[in-house]
Amino acid sequence: MSxxxxxxxxxxxxxxxxxxxxxIGAHISxxxxxxxxxxxxxxxxxxxxxxxxxxxxxxxxxxxxxAAMYAGGPVSSAMVNRFxxxxxxxxxxxxxxVSMVTASLGTSIIYLYFCIGVIGGCGLSLNLNASLIIISKxxxxxxxxANGLAMAGSPVFxxxxxxxxxxxxxxxxxxxxxLILGALMLxxxxxGALMRPVTPPHxxxxxxxxxxxxxxxxxxxxxxxxxxMKSAKTFLDLSFFKxxxxxIYLIGNIMFIFGAYAPIVFLTAxxxxxGVEEYSAAYLLSIMGFVDMFVRPGTGLIANSKxxxxxIQYFFSFAMVFNGTCHLLCPLIxxxxxxxxxxxxxxIGFGMVFALIFECLMDLMGSQRFPxxxxxxxxxxxxxxxxxxxxxxxxxxxxxxxxxLFFMCGSVILTxxxxxxxxxxxxxxxxxxxxxxQVRASEVEMKQTPEAAMGHTEPxxxxxxxxxxxxxxxxxxxxx
Amino acid sequence: MSAxxxxxxxxxxxxxxxxxxxxxxxxxPTSPPLDPISPLPTLERSYVLKGVSHTERVELxxxxxxxxxxxxxxxxxxxxxxxxxxxxxxxxxxxxRVTVQLENExxxxxxxxxxxxxxxxxxxxxVFGGEAKIDFDLAAPQIGDVRDKPIVSYVGDxxxxxxxxxxxxxxxxxxxWYMANDTGKEQIFPAAEPQRYEIKNDGWKTKLLVYNLTExxxxxxxxxxxxxxxxxxxxxxxxxxxxxxPLKPFIAIVVEVIVLxxxxxxxxxxxSKKDYTAAGNGPGDQTNSLTPGExxxxxxSSSMRQRKV
Numbered sequence: 001m002s003x004x005x006x007x008x009x010x011x012x013x014x015x016x017x018x019x020x021x022x023x024i025g026a027h028i029s030x031x032x033x034x035x036x037x038x039x040x041x042x043x044x045x046x047x048x049x050x051x052x053x054x055x056x057x058x059x060x061x062x063x064x065x066x067a068a069m070y071a072g073g074p075v076s077s078a079m080v081n082r083f084x085x086x087x088x089x090x091x092x093x094x095x096x097x098v099s100m101v102t103a104s105l106g107t108s109i110i111y112l113y114f115c116i117g118v119i120g121g122c123g124l125s126l127n128l129n130a131s132l133i134i135i136s137k138x139x140x141x142x143x144x145x146a147n148g149l150a151m152a153g154s155p156v157f158x159x160x161x162x163x164x165x166x167x168x169x170x171x172x173x174x175x176x177x178x179l180i181l182g183a184l185m186l187x188x189x190x191x192g193a194l195m196r197p198v199t200p201p202h203x204x205x206x207x208x209x210x211x212x213x214x215x216x217x218x219x220x221x222x223x224x225x226x227x228x229m230k231s232a233k234t235f236l237d238l239s240f241f242k243x244x245x246x247x248i249y250l251i252g253n254i255m256f257i258f259g260a261y262a263p264i265v266f267l268t269a270x271x272x273x274x275g276v277e278e279y280s281a282a283y284l285l286s287i288m289g290f291v292d293m294f295v296r297p298g299t300g301l302i303a304n305s306k307x308x309x310x311x312i313q314y315f316f317s318f319a320m321v322f323n324g325t326c327h328l329l330c331p332l333i334x335x336x337x338x339x340x341x342x343x344x345x346x347x348i349g350f351g352m353v354f355a356l357i358f359e360c361l362m363d364l365m366g367s368q369r370f371p372x373x374x375x376x377x378x379x380x381x382x383x384x385x386x387x388x389x390x391x392x393x394x395x396x397x398x399x400x401x402x403x404x405l406f407f408m409c410g411s412v413i414l415t416x417x418x419x420x421x422x423x424x425x426x427x428x429x430x431x432x433x434x435x436x437x438q439v440r441a442s443e444v445e446m447k448q449t450p451e452a453a454m455g456h457t458e459p460x461x462x463x464x465x466x467x468x469x470x471x472x473x474x475x476x477x478x479x480x
Numbered sequence: 481m482s483a484x485x486x487x488x489x490x491x492x493x494x495x496x497x498x499x500x501x502x503x504x505x506x507x508x509p510t511s512p513p514l515d516p517i518s519p520l521p522t523l524e525r526s527y528v529l530k531g532v533s534h535t536e537r538v539e540l541x542x543x544x545x546x547x548x549x550x551x552x553x554x555x556x557x558x559x560x561x562x563x564x565x566x567x568x569x570x571x572x573x574x575x576x577r578v579t580v581q582l583e584n585e586x587x588x589x590x591x592x593x594x595x596x597x598x599x600x601x602x603x604x605x606x607v608f609g610g611e612a613k614i615d616f617d618l619a620a621p622q623i624g625d626v627r628d629k630p631i632v633s634y635v636g637d638x639x640x641x642x643x644x645x646x647x648x649x650x651x652x653x654x655x656x657w658y659m660a661n662d663t664g665k666e667q668i669f670p671a672a673e674p675q676r677y678e679i680k681n682d683g684w685k686t687k688l689l690v691y692n693l694t695e696x697x698x699x700x701x702x703x704x705x706x707x708x709x710x711x712x713x714x715x716x717x718x719x720x721x722x723x724x725x726p727l728k729p730f731i732a733i734v735v736e737v738i739v740l741x742x743x744x745x746x747x748x749x750x751x752s753k754k755d756y757t758a759a760g761n762g763p764g765d766q767t768n769s770l771t772p773g774e775x776x777x778x779x780x781s782s783s784m785r786q787r788k789v
Contacts, residue, residue: 049640175634
């Protein structure tokens with residue numbers, strides 16, 4: 001490829017300093033990305049009455065927004081590779097603001113689908129991916145902690161936006177609320193301003209020249225354009241599927257996402273069916289969100305420790321198993337006190353998984369391949385996320401009982417966790433074997449032609465299995 | 481002979497006068513139904529009191545002859561007879577006092593009431609000797625789900641206000657909508673102003689659509705579910721505001737964001753200038769207007785230099 005890898009390893013990530021401001025920016029950006037689709041549901045009843053739509057038509061707004069947010073992943077990653085995180089997040093913030101402001105003038109449900117769903121969702125997808133990518137660039141040794149802190153934005157913003165949206169609704173109706181919410185989402189632009197580029201944006205993409213700024217300006221432009229075209233076509237890079245670790249991660253993730261959201265959607269209804277009063281049932285979700293807020297940075301801190309960091313994939317599978325077990329035990333609950341306990345454990349499990357979900361991908365892929373990998377992962381995750389809650393709802397409709405929903409979700413997540421655990425053991429075993437083979441092969445070559453071998457094997461080893469190099473270098477770089 | 485006839489005539493006259501007197505004083509708990517052709521249906525409600533007081537709800541749809549029966553087990557000392565009487569809305573009903581005998585260790589009070597219209601509804605109580613009482617609250621089906629927060633809408637916009645009767649209760653015959661004004665309630669007739677108002681009745685639900693709102697439309701709107709016996713009311717509050725109300729916080733927040741972004745970018749520029757002047761001449765041009773990319777290239781070179789040191 002290019003001597004870029006040698007440069008990259010010399011340019012050590014900051015792991016602090018301005019990096020913490022970037023974490024704050026990512027926290028805000030990710031917070032809006034995950035919290036907005038959920039917090040908007042507070043307006044749905046009013047919008048439904050005003051526009052005369054049915055409940056499922058209104059709920060589709062959230063679904064379209066989430067789908068656009070996940071499906072826009074590859075585009076967002078490609079744009080970040082080309083332009084850097086800062087412009088992308090600023091544009092994303094502007095798109096979100098514009099989407100809400102135009103939605104406040106809406107008179108039909110289709111108009112809202114387009115404004116909030118499509119434009120808003122695309123804006124959020126730009127925000128989400130760019131924030132994750134810039135964390136992977138700014139942090140290495142403290143990356144799990146940075147990820148945990150950034151992902152904590154989701155429950156924090158949900159806890160803030162939910163009552164705030166209710167307050168806005170009571171005072172300004174849904175139109176005024178959407179207008180003010182649009183202004184609030186412009187804070188993503190401020191978050192983007194915090195995301196100072198680590199290196200000049202051009203040197204990171206594959207179509208770039210890795211020399212100085214001067215050379216770029218002089219003869220770079222034409223060559224830049226041609227190779228940019230090539231990379232734009234391949235932004236959906238399917239070569240990732242040849243990577244064993246990536247495929248294992250993807251399968252485990254799909255299983256988790258399929259079962260993750262349905263219990264949240266149906267928890268209140270389940271509690272009411274057990275005789276709990278409506279306000280107390282809604283309170284369960286607040287408890288879960290509150291616990292989640294603290295668990296995410298906590299998990300990041302634990303994952304950063306020297307015992308867990310090398311085994312972070314196993315920690316991730318443990319978190320999934322914990323989550324799945326929680327759901328499987330839920331149907332045994334009969335009274336409110338135990339439901340509160342369940343909500344607390346659910347919050348812990350959910351927070352643990354989400355704090356680690358992108359950290360594990362960064363760990364597998366390394367900061368170079370992470371941007372394209374995360375784009376691919378989010379667009380594939382779109383499907384289980386959209387299919388999960390309706391499938392669970394179907395179970396409830398068929399059997400008339402919420403137990404089977406929890407059994408299904410719990411068993412799918414549990415299976416995913418166990419699958420990840422077993423397959424990661426296998427994967428690391430195979431990687432060790434491959435490493436030993438390579439070391440043996442390079443020793444043999446060294447005996448034959450010493451000088452040629454020195455020039456060959458290093459970039460070869462780097463190129464062949466980027467995972468191997470990254471995990472090795474990362475394991476070596478965990479001093480704490 | 482004529483004197484005794486006169487006496488008899490006079491007594492009959494007195495009797496007639498006193499009877500009419502009783503009849504005209506109150507609608508009469510025991511007054512016969514006015515319409516002999518279709519007599520009112522009979523409904524019975526009874527309750528056995530265990531403590532000293534209880535309230536029983538009775539939901540009525542149509543005019544009925546309601547027969548209420550109260551049973552009380554008495555307290556420690558059980559006199560052989562006590563006085564019992566009936567009350568309506570706290571006021572004692574005339575001539576309802578009777579002496580109740582103790583039968584099978586229980587006291588029984590029974591009374592028939594003719595419930596034909598809204599005045600007949602209310603709270604009927606049977607009282608045993610001033611100690612124990614049972615209240616029967618007679619009412620038409622009530623609307624349970626009342627929206628306590630006002631609906632907010634904008635000048636020139638249109639709004640939909642709904643009222644819902646629970647589907648497990650009887651269906652109202654129709655719905656009426658009223659607007660609150662200085663003199664109480666005024667019914668809304670969409671036929672009079674079709675551009676402004678529209679009423680859509682759908683069994684248990686009703687919707688009032690108001691178009692072209694003005695600030696004068698703010699206030700209470702009442703919906704009434706019409707039953708043969710009476711109309712039950714519920715209310716919805718409307719608040720109409722102008723579009724400038726949310727626009728003020730919107731502009732304030734936009735200005736705040738612009739200030740934040742400018743501050744962050746200016747701080748960054750000042751930081752990089754400091755590094756630039758501290759590091760001396762870096763690679764590339766030394767122009768004043770440095771792009772962020774070039775800034776960071778210089779930062780990189782200066783930080784690398786620091787590393788070497």
